[in-house]
Amino acid sequence: MPSRGQPNAGPSRRDFLRYVAVGAGAVGAGAVISGCAGGAVRKAPIPSGPPQYGGRLRVGIVGGSSKDTLDAHAAVTHPDQARIFQLYDTLLRFNSDYQIEPSLAESVESDPQALTWTIRLREGIEFHNGKTLAAEDVIHTLRRIADPADPKNGAVGLSSLDLNAMQALDARTVRLTLNRPDVTLPDQFAEYANGIVPVGYDPNRPVGCGPFAFDSFEPGQQSLFTKNHNYWRNGEPYVDEVVIIDFPDDTARINALLGGQVDAIDQVPLGLLRVLDADPNLRLLESQTGSWVPFTMRVDRPPFDDVRVRQAFRLVVDREQMIKQVLGGHGTVGNDIYSPADPVYNSGLPQRGRDVAKARQLLREAGKENLTVELVTSPVAAGVVEAAQVFAQQAVDAGITVNIRRVDSGEFFGDMYLSWDFAQDYWFTRNFLAQAGSGSLPDAPYNETHWNHPEFNDLVYQARATTDLARRKELVARAQQIEWESGGYIIWGFPNQLDAHSVRVVGLERDKSGVPLNSYGFRHAWLAK
Amino acid sequence: MTRLLVKRILLGVVILWAVSVVVFLATQALPGDAARAILGREATPERLAALRAQLHLDEPMWVQYFSWLGNIFRLDLGTSYANGMPVTQLLSSRLNNSVVLMLCATVISVPLSILVGTYSALRRDKAFDHTTSVISLVLASLPEFVVGIVLVLIFSTGALSLLPAVYVMTGSGSAWSDPTQLVLPTVTMVFAVSPYIVRIMRATMIEVLESEYVQQARLKGLPERTVILRHALPNSIGPVAQVIALQLAWLAGGVVIVEFLFRFPGIGFALVDAVNNRDLPVVQTLTLAIAAVYIVVNLLADVVSLAANPKVRSAAR
Numbered sequence: 001m002p003s004r005g006q007p008n009a010g011p012s013r014r015d016f017l018r019y020v021a022v023g024a025g026a027v028g029a030g031a032v033i034s035g036c037a038g039g040a041v042r043k044a045p046i047p048s049g050p051p052q053y054g055g056r057l058r059v060g061i062v063g064g065s066s067k068d069t070l071d072a073h074a075a076v077t078h079p080d081q082a083r084i085f086q087l088y089d090t091l092l093r094f095n096s097d098y099q100i101e102p103s104l105a106e107s108v109e110s111d112p113q114a115l116t117w118t119i120r121l122r123e124g125i126e127f128h129n130g131k132t133l134a135a136e137d138v139i140h141t142l143r144r145i146a147d148p149a150d151p152k153n154g155a156v157g158l159s160s161l162d163l164n165a166m167q168a169l170d171a172r173t174v175r176l177t178l179n180r181p182d183v184t185l186p187d188q189f190a191e192y193a194n195g196i197v198p199v200g201y202d203p204n205r206p207v208g209c210g211p212f213a214f215d216s217f218e219p220g221q222q223s224l225f226t227k228n229h230n231y232w233r234n235g236e237p238y239v240d241e242v243v244i245i246d247f248p249d250d251t252a253r254i255n256a257l258l259g260g261q262v263d264a265i266d267q268v269p270l271g272l273l274r275v276l277d278a279d280p281n282l283r284l285l286e287s288q289t290g291s292w293v294p295f296t297m298r299v300d301r302p303p304f305d306d307v308r309v310r311q312a313f314r315l316v317v318d319r320e321q322m323i324k325q326v327l328g329g330h331g332t333v334g335n336d337i338y339s340p341a342d343p344v345y346n347s348g349l350p351q352r353g354r355d356v357a358k359a360r361q362l363l364r365e366a367g368k369e370n371l372t373v374e375l376v377t378s379p380v381a382a383g384v385v386e387a388a389q390v391f392a393q394q395a396v397d398a399g400i401t402v403n404i405r406r407v408d409s410g411e412f413f414g415d416m417y418l419s420w421d422f423a424q425d426y427w428f429t430r431n432f433l434a435q436a437g438s439g440s441l442p443d444a445p446y447n448e449t450h451w452n453h454p455e456f457n458d459l460v461y462q463a464r465a466t467t468d469l470a471r472r473k474e475l476v477a478r479a480q481q482i483e484w485e486s487g488g489y490i491i492w493g494f495p496n497q498l499d500a501h502s503v504r505v506v507g508l509e510r511d512k513s514g515v516p517l518n519s520y521g522f523r524h525a526w527l528a529k
Numbered sequence: 530m531t532r533l534l535v536k537r538i539l540l541g542v543v544i545l546w547a548v549s550v551v552v553f554l555a556t557q558a559l560p561g562d563a564a565r566a567i568l569g570r571e572a573t574p575e576r577l578a579a580l581r582a583q584l585h586l587d588e589p590m591w592v593q594y595f596s597w598l599g600n601i602f603r604l605d606l607g608t609s610y611a612n613g614m615p616v617t618q619l620l621s622s623r624l625n626n627s628v629v630l631m632l633c634a635t636v637i638s639v640p641l642s643i644l645v646g647t648y649s650a651l652r653r654d655k656a657f658d659h660t661t662s663v664i665s666l667v668l669a670s671l672p673e674f675v676v677g678i679v680l681v682l683i684f685s686t687g688a689l690s691l692l693p694a695v696y697v698m699t700g701s702g703s704a705w706s707d708p709t710q711l712v713l714p715t716v717t718m719v720f721a722v723s724p725y726i727v728r729i730m731r732a733t734m735i736e737v738l739e740s741e742y743v744q745q746a747r748l749k750g751l752p753e754r755t756v757i758l759r760h761a762l763p764n765s766i767g768p769v770a771q772v773i774a775l776q777l778a779w780l781a782g783g784v785v786i787v788e789f790l791f792r793f794p795g796i797g798f799a800l801v802d803a804v805n806n807r808d809l810p811v812v813q814t815l816t817l818a819i820a821a822v823y824i825v826v827n828l829l830a831d832v833v834s835l836a837a838n839p840k841v842r843s844a845a846r
Contacts (some may be wrong), residue, residue: 067611255694411560
């Protein structure tokens with residue numbers, strides 16, 4: 001891989017994102033893991049040589065429904081996300097190592113206070129309708145996402161934006177002035193939910209700068225996209241057409257791959273890994289990620305308002321056993337803090353392990369011996385319900401009785417969502433500050449644990465305003481230590497992303513983001529004849 | 530006869546109205562509402578409020594119901610909560626697809642069942658009869674999704690890669706565009722409805738073959754083919770017609786599971802999706818359509834049996 005610029009820099013170097021020329025999608029020849037143990041099946045060889053052009057890539061995506069949308073800023077289902085990655089590009093992007101890279105913007109710079117930001121657009125980029133990308137489009141896009149009357153998915157992340165203080169300095173330069181310092185702005189610009197759309201954008205006839213242009217769309221069924229011949233990355237995309245097919249049912253999705261009706265699928269159910277492994281013409285694409293499926297304890301209500309109870313629960317978990325039983329070994333152990341892919345992640349904290357005696361002692365001190373709790377679970381992500389069951393078994397050893405209450409996802413995300421005393425949730429890979437803004441601050445929209453720790457809040461606010469990376473790392477390290485000592489999350493592991501494709505499909509790489517199929521990066525993919 | 534028909538049609542309308550009330554209340558009783566279902570995890574309070582106002586979900590329950598009912602009388606089925614399309618537009622292609630599937634299943638299963646049932650009756654207690662009766666018993670007792678999964682295992686993902694395992698549209702959007710994709714769903718439906726028709730056909734045929742007029746025809750020395758085609762079959766079709774009608778009505782509802790299994794874009798698939806989305810206008814339309822099929826088919830079956838009954842016929846004159 002080519003070397004990459006530092007994603008962040010101190011006040012001494014104002015230019016904090018350098019454009020680095022990235023070669024046309026590296027061929028992911030090494031991006032394949034041989035699946036489960038055993039590997040007795042002789043897999044067909046990976047096609048080699050230069051990428052071949054042409055063909056139609058058919059992809060089966062989990063979920064989807066008649067509520068599907070093509071709107072760049074309102075994706076809800078997995079197929080929605082998959083379509084967004086084809087139609088639209090963002091100012092910056094996360095590469096497969098979850099490092100921020102320039103995309104439509106050749107640079108994004110801030111002043112030392114992280115208050116004034118300058119976006120410089122790449123030259124000569126065209127939308128699918130032939131319009132040249134200009135500063136006005138970026139301003140229009142940001143205004144559309146953050147519109148207070150109709151906020152889109154990315155609105156929360158862009159809350160530091162002052163909508164009245166956006167100006168186009170020239171055709172390719174945008175100047176933003178924030179209402180509070182915010183070093184997470186590049187993270188937001190790289191989020192797929194913030195794709196750039198032109199002035200006059202109409203989601204029913206969607207136009208973007210992405211590698212594929214819109215052709216047809218049937219909500220809940222399938223959509224077709226055709227190659228954007230004017231795509232700004234040299235040589236990409238390789239295939240002529242991408243078909244995205246919705247599969248609400250797991251069995252149907254696997255059957256379609258086994259039967260050759262689709263070339264790739266996302267989210268392989270763990271139970272079906274062996275089936276795929278036994279087929280010489282299919283390959284598993286497995287990526288370590290920073291996605292997490294935590295248990296959430298409300299820190300403001302009994303029994304979890306007592307920090308000793310939270311610590312006891314964290315000590316009861318046998319993390320290795322969780323990974324083995326829930327994820328079939330396809331995951332990495334977590335240490336009750338999130339964002340392991342972030343350069344400022346505090347890796348210096350001791351790894352918490354299982355200590356039943358200590359847990360019992362803590363519960364005794366808290367006067368909560370023989371505690372009975374209700375755990376609300378729902379199949380909202382792979383492994384969530386299984387994790388609840390395994391946890392309930394593990395907790396018995398410390399005298400804790402866990403009554404599992406399984407609800408459907410409609411009820412889970414219903415009126416009680418974010419109010420359950422003890423439940424679960426799921427998150428994709430994010431950097432620490434962006435994640436804290438979504439789930440760990442008093443004004444965060446998804447603060448499941450009702451975590452509101454004055455010192456922690458203060459550290460995060462300071463870090464958000466600190467452009468010096470070394471200093472920011474110190475602040476975040478302390479904030480994560482507070483969470484590690486007394487937070488309301490049990491983060492037992494980071495599940496791997498498991499996708500699968502036919503051996504004909506070349507070029508999809510491992511990806512840390514947790515977004516399936518190399519962040520639905522079909523522009524990298526080519527089909528061997 | 531006419532009075533009876535009018536009474537039955539009125540009763541049908543009342544039943545449909547009752548179904549609409551029950552479905553409305555059941556959908557309301559599901560946890561969460563359409564706005565939550567549509568926004569999923571992106572449901573911040575601001576966005577929920579905006580969407581609820583847009584869909585009129587903030588109005589009282591009875592207002593929602595009666596505004597829907599009022600629209601029905603104007604022949605307006607409303608618009609889908611989930612994607613804002615008119616329900617008629619959203620469902621017309623799905624309805625066509627399902628009708629195609631049901632027609633295929635009907636056209637194959639009815640003649641086939643009559644043939645097999647008749648032949649079994651003629652070969653009573655011989656090997657063919659025993660085999661048929663075992664197979665039809667097994668198929669009748671297996672849920673259709675089990676039958677479907679086994680078929681997929683055999684014909685597409687397991688031993689043989691002969692047929693597509695799921696239905697994937699190939700562009701034109703019509704169910705006919707790639708007939709091979711229709712094979713497995715159709716066969717599953719055929720296996721679901723045929724056993725009953727075969728068994729009733731066999732039983733009726735045996736009864737008819739033992740009747741006096743068939744004996745009489747044989748004594749007259751008519752060839753066996755004539756006896757069966759001219760005397761036995763026409764007299765046994767009557768009772769079988771009612772069973773066939775009920776099986777076809779079942780198809781309208783049973784199609785839900787088969788469609789979901791094969792990812793077939795018909796009304797069943799749409800119904801599962803609409804329930805998940807709490808998409809009331811779509812759920813109402815589909816359940817009412819399925820209920821209407823049941824009512825109409827039952828009515829037709831009754832009319833046929835009444836018309837076949839000489840007492841009623843003469844009384845009506």
